[in-house]
Amino acid sequence: MLVLSLIACASVQPTERAVVPIGVALRGRVIYSDGSPVPGARVLATTSCERDWAHFVDDALTADDGTFVIPSFDSSCGQIRFTAEKRDGFWLQTGIDPFYPRPNGTTPEVLLADNEPPDPITIQLDLRGGELELRVWDQSSGGYVRAGLDVDCPGAWCGAMSTATGEDGAAHIVFLPPRRYRVSLNWYLCGPKPYFPENKPSLTVDVVEGQMRTAVLRLDVTTIPAKPSYDNPDGVPCRL
Secondary structure (H helix, E strand, O other), rough: OEEEEEEOOOOOOOOOOOOOOOOEEEEEEEOOOOOEEEOEEEEEEEEEEOOEEEEEEEEEEEOOEEEEEOOOOOOOOOOEEEEEHHHHHOOOOOEEOOOOOOOOOOOEEOOOOOOOOOOOEEEEEEEEEEEEEEEEOOOOEEOOOOOOOOOOOOOOOOOOOOHHHHHHHHOOOEOOOOEEEEEEEEEEOOOOOOEOOOOOOOEEEEEEEOOOOEEEEEEOOOOEEEEEEEOOOOOOOOOO
């Protein structure tokens, strides 16, 4: 699946660039730290030319022997970075992430300039994580609700993310390294309108390597002090 990843950058003047061939086989192998192959790992190939304002991404699954092949896919950039993960084994995506305690595994790159396939690369997995299922229960309505949530670490900065539960309160699952996290309410629905809490209700939960855990933030939207916002200019509590 080929996707486009956008990045912010300063405006630059266009320059003439060599055309990179499409369809050249980019081959490699994914291994564990002991050198054994990783079948069924998801490999991401991302163009990484620094002057580009957008990066293209393609992916593939490894075969039983850990090998993969991805045809080259961007005619304007021949510099390609590879990462890998194996979600069903709780192996985190290789590379650097604000939540990671250290650089994770390897992220090899190739430089493609002609129709000659580059040497096969090797990606090594390293860190395993755990899954955290996020839900919000509203006592006033007696059910799970859609809400926005922030995830960070209590007492120390380890990264941060903002996410949301699904429509009708469906759970959202995040994949994180093992440690203690804080889950805080960012916004909640009052009828169809988003309201923002004055003081964010929160809970703490430990993510455990190789496990899925559920974090349910329990609240009553009618008793939460609200901040003034576009849909709630006076900052009054929700009245359903």
